[in-house]
Amino acid sequence: MPDKKETHTIRESFNFAIEGVVEAIKTEKHMRFHVWATFMVIILSFMYGVTKSEFIILAITISLVWITELINTAVESSIDIVCKSYHPLAKNAKDMAAGAVLVAAMNSLIVGYVIFDEKLDIIFRQTFEFLRNSHKHVVSIIFVIVIVAVIWVKSYHKEGTPLKGGMPSGHSALAASIWVNIFFLTENIKVFLLTFFLMLMVMQSRIEGKIHTPLETIYGALLGGGLTYFLLVVLKV
Template sequence: MKRWLLSFKYAYEGLIYAFSTQKNMRFHFFAAIIVLFLSLFFELSQLEILLVWIVICLVIVMELINTAIEKTIDLTVKEMHPIAKIAKDVAAAAVLVSAVFAVIVGFVIFYNPILLWINGKLVKTHEINNETIIVVLSLVFLCTIVFQQTIFRKKNNTQINLISALNASILTMIMISDANVIHIILTCCISILLVSGLLGQKEVTVRSILNGTILGIFLTLFIYFCV
């Protein structure tokens, strides 16, 4: 279990490194946030949201691979070699192809909803279903990383706990959508147990958990009332 948690931690650190050092990765994150927000606004179907997530993950994965290849070449090659340049160019081309594919898929998916919205014929249900929960959690995940590495990083390296942000988001959505008191109480108990477990970790502080909880609640309410 500990080894699995460490592997998750290292993978998360790799994602944070790519976001904080690669301009293109930051662009992909902001683009993903906008696209996911539009997915909620236009209430896309389950299949459409799945396709949106596939292309988002594809672009981000390609950018991560590109970053890994670039850093490996920089480490092993002291002077620029033609083959090293080819390797970097091919890796960059992979990112470009995936980005173009994402744009095409986005155009196909959003064309009709945007057209209906412009003509005033878009019908919205404002229901919180499984697709909504997944998209909101995805937005909280991406926004937490963005806030952590941009706004809060400039304020004395203020930390935000990602797990507490997601936990608070789930709890907020359940309280908004579910009128069953028992479900709300059980969710609160699970959330408290999760936070208690986080406090047992050496690198987790009370302030980071509090920051994550506040951010998770704020983002969820903001997304819910804006969409």
């Protein structure tokens, strides 16, 4: 007698399909990125009022990326089950499946650029003008940028912790950033010199506390002051 084929109800089939998508999201980092990107596109669509036709195009494009990524995951899993050792045909199959995802992703970037180009260009220009004409907001953003830059350089040198010790000195960077900001804000030479000496005192305190070396404080001051000056000149505050 022939073997009975396993049959499933429609509900069970839907459950299996949903479980497949969920498993792919849980195990594949690329799928998690697609989820994040999908939410961002949907939010942008509502924020900037895309038309129905544009939304349909976006939905098809997003679905295509998801479909190719799911197929790619299924192909890789199937090959890993069958092939326990390296085989050139297995490599070709995986590369081709990954290539399908790449084509779909590139297509999504082109579609997104065409649809959101003019809308985002207006927003970026308005944001730039707002920041350039509002010094307090610019200063706050510059402080954040300086802190991020300090943490990034520290992680590169792998010395100290993000908030203490290591190359460069974060306190010196922020002190120099404040000094340069005041240089742009005031024409009073006394205020300029006082803040300069305060910056030197901050640097000296880091050295005397044996938290930083003189070179680390100098690098910190150059990083914070130089980055702040560059951003203020670019933003023409």
